[in-house]
Amino acid sequence: MSGWAPKFLVLGGYVLLALWVLFRPREECLPPGKKKTLFLEDLRLWALAALAAQVLIYGFLG
Amino acid sequence: MNPLDWIILAVYLGGILWLGTRFAKYVSTGQDFLLAGRTLSWWAIGMGIVVADIGAYDLMGLSAGAYTYGISQANFDWIGCVPAMVAAAFVFIPYYHRAGIYTVPEYLGLRFHPLVRSMVSLLWVLFAACTLGIFFHATAVFLNTCFQLPQVLGVSPETTYWGSILVTILVVAVYTVAGGLAAITMNDVVHLVVMFVGGVTVLVLGLALVGGPAGMAEKIHAQGEACRYHLRLLVPTDAGPGHAFPWPATLLGLALVLSPAYWIGNQAIVQKCLGAKDLWNARGGMLWAALLKTAIPIMGVIPGLIALAAFPGLEDSNQAYPLLIRDLLPVGAKGLVVAAFFAALLSSVEAYASSGTTLFLKDLAEPAWRKFKGASPSEKSMVLWGRILTVLFLLAGLLYATQARRFKTIYDNMQTLFSLFQGPTLALLLAGMFTKRATRAAGIWGLAVGVTFAGILTWARKDFPLLERLFTYGLEDPYLYVAWWSFAAAALAILLASLFTEKPDPESLRGLVYGLLPKEEKTQELLRSRLEGDE
Numbered sequence: 267m268s269g270w271a272p273k274f275l276v277l278g279g280y281v282l283l284a285l286w287v288l289f290r291p292r293e294e295c296l297p298p299g300k301k302k303t304l305f306l307e308d309l310r311l312w313a314l315a316a317l318a319a320q321v322l323i324y325g326f327l328g
Numbered sequence: 329m330n331p332l333d334w335i336i337l338a339v340y341l342g343g344i345l346w347l348g349t350r351f352a353k354y355v356s357t358g359q360d361f362l363l364a365g366r367t368l369s370w371w372a373i374g375m376g377i378v379v380a381d382i383g384a385y386d387l388m389g390l391s392a393g394a395y396t397y398g399i400s401q402a403n404f405d406w407i408g409c410v411p412a413m414v415a416a417a418f419v420f421i422p423y424y425h426r427a428g429i430y431t432v433p434e435y436l437g438l439r440f441h442p443l444v445r446s447m448v449s450l451l452w453v454l455f456a457a458c459t460l461g462i463f464f465h466a467t468a469v470f471l472n473t474c475f476q477l478p479q480v481l482g483v484s485p486e487t488t489y490w491g492s493i494l495v496t497i498l499v500v501a502v503y504t505v506a507g508g509l510a511a512i513t514m515n516d517v518v519h520l521v522v523m524f525v526g527g528v529t530v531l532v533l534g535l536a537l538v539g540g541p542a543g544m545a546e547k548i549h550a551q552g553e554a555c556r557y558h559l560r561l562l563v564p565t566d567a568g569p570g571h572a573f574p575w576p577a578t579l580l581g582l583a584l585v586l587s588p589a590y591w592i593g594n595q596a597i598v599q600k601c602l603g604a605k606d607l608w609n610a611r612g613g614m615l616w617a618a619l620l621k622t623a624i625p626i627m628g629v630i631p632g633l634i635a636l637a638a639f640p641g642l643e644d645s646n647q648a649y650p651l652l653i654r655d656l657l658p659v660g661a662k663g664l665v666v667a668a669f670f671a672a673l674l675s676s677v678e679a680y681a682s683s684g685t686t687l688f689l690k691d692l693a694e695p696a697w698r699k700f701k702g703a704s705p706s707e708k709s710m711v712l713w714g715r716i717l718t719v720l721f722l723l724a725g726l727l728y729a730t731q732a733r734r735f736k737t738i739y740d741n742m743q744t745l746f747s748l749f750q751g752p753t754l755a756l757l758l759a760g761m762f763t764k765r766a767t768r769a770a771g772i773w774g775l776a777v778g779v780t781f782a783g784i785l786t787w788a789r790k791d792f793p794l795l796e797r798l799f800t801y802g803l804e805d806p807y808l809y810v811a812w813w814s815f816a817a818a819a820l821a822i823l824l825a826s827l828f829t830e831k832p833d834p835e836s837l838r839g840l841v842y843g844l845l846p847k848e849e850k851t852q853e854l855l856r857s858r859l860e861g862d863e
Contacts, residue, residue, distance in 0.1 A: 272562040272575040272579070273562060276407060276562065276579070279411070279583075280411070283411055283414060283415075290418060295611075296608070298606060298607070298608055309417070309608070309611055309612055309615055312612065312615040312616065312618075312619065313414045313418070313615050313618070315619060316410050316413075316414065316615065316618040316619050316622060317410065317411075317414065319410075319619075319622045320406060320407070320410050320622070323622075324406070324407070324561060324562075327399065327559075327560070327561045328560075328561050328562050
């Protein structure tokens with residue numbers, strides 16, 4: 267099993283992980299004790315950015 | 329090197345010594361020394377994690393690996409890091425942080441048995457000492473190749489080899505012993521900035537030398553069959569026994585075992601998160617590090633490929649990076665890149681010396697002290713012993729430096745050591761955190777069986793052809809498969825031992841198993857009393 271299969275496995279894994287991150291509870295990902303939080307303070311966004319970069323890399327070089 | 333290069337290097341080394349020793353005045357308790365008083369912010373944690381991870385062996389080892397195996401070496405920084413770091417941030421770090429522990433083995437001791445804590449700590453302590461030896465070896469190779477020290481100083485290569493190691497030990501000892509984790513982490517921030525600047529300088533000048541990315545690819549492909557897969561991340565299984573990273577080994581051994589074990593169970597990494605001022609900063613630090621890690625192959629792997637295009641046929645691929653610096657960089661830039669190399673080296677040395685000290689002090693020495701003296705050691709004696717142990721760790725690294733020369737690349741050496749116990753440790757962490765059925769005895773069995781099997785596969789497989797055929801497939805450096813199979817053996821041992829030993833009391837698992845978050849004060853108290861009771 268070579269050629270497209272490993273790339274498919276890797277990209278599929280990243281997409282599943284991104285979906286899992288996306289559905290984490292929002293309050294769990296924000297700084298504690300702050301009434302107003304910034305969009306950029308949501309840790310899900312940081313994780314999704316890191317995973318998106320991986321999808322691009324393995325999509326091109328996998 | 330030109331005098332300007334030496335000035336840049338001297339200013340840099342003087343600066344970090346000054347910065348590191350400034351933190352000595354903030355250290356008055358064991359927690360201050362080992363966990364920076366739990367005051368670290370996400371940006372410092374993230375940068376500290378990356379710098380602790382990408383040591384000197386990465387700049388040299390990754391480029392040596394890329395020279396030998398190609399861009400698939402970058403898997404160690406991409407699929408071998410990012411997914412596990414995301415999982416660590418969302419699942420594992422919260423448990424460690426809320427439990428208020430100092431070390432990962434401390435968690436394993438709480439979940440399974442104090443003996444597991446001692447066994448894992450002992451393995452990590454030995455690993456930390458060996459790792460320091462590898463870093464020292466990397467320093468010596470780098471300095472001797474880059475500066476041609478034996479010729480310049482007119483002494484034997486052996487003298488310059490050990491001389492450069494002793495200077496490194498002296499520099500690290502001064503600020504690590506003085507300032508503890510806070511000094512280390514703040515110096516790491518400076519190290520990372522210097523490393524990025526130095527790394528990008530090598531990249532830009534290197535690409536210009538070989539005619540850009542297209543020119544580099546053309547020159548590599550022109551080297552024939554040996555470099556056929558040098559520009560593919562996922563290497564086919566028929567690449568031959570000389571290629572250490574066929575894609576099944578990359579996915580099973582690296583992505584599923586070595587990487588999670590490293591990012592979830594490596595004390596040098598987790599310690600930075602445990603020093604965070606709150607949970608959001610701990611998790612944010614890990615995710616910030618994941619973002620930074622994406623850029624690391626630019627500094628390590630791509631220069632290795634550039635070296636392959638520019639200097640094909642090197643006998644020792646560890647010289648790829650030093651050669652690029654020696655032959656490529658103009659005056660001033662060379663001093664900066666050498667400073668970046670020292671930054672990488674020092675950060676790794678300090679991280680492993682500090683984590684080894686923490687493990688020895690918290691998991692081995694403190695429980696023994698309590699057992700024989702009936703009380704915890706004073707904060708003053710914790711700081712004193714922390715400083716003494718840091719120096720002893722650095723000296724222990726000297727002993728292993730002699731052995732580190734035997735491996736094909738510095739990176740192989742590191743990963744072979746990792747594969748000996750990372751698989752079983754991961755099996756314990758997963759079984760401990762996600763199942764209520766894993767028993768106390770199962771922890772001991774899982775660890776013992778997994779580590780023994782990894783040892784057999786690493787050192788005795790040549791004597792048992794059946795083992796080689798079934799588990800390592802004739803590879804010369806099969807550490808990825810060793811990690812995978814030792815993980816599987818440990819998981820199987822945990823499963824069997826759990827079936828035949830007494831079920832754990834559900835109350836004893838409160839706060840330690842997924843779904844039972846240790847948020848309330850009552851659970852925190854329970855964890856603390858259990859920890860002291862076990863010892």
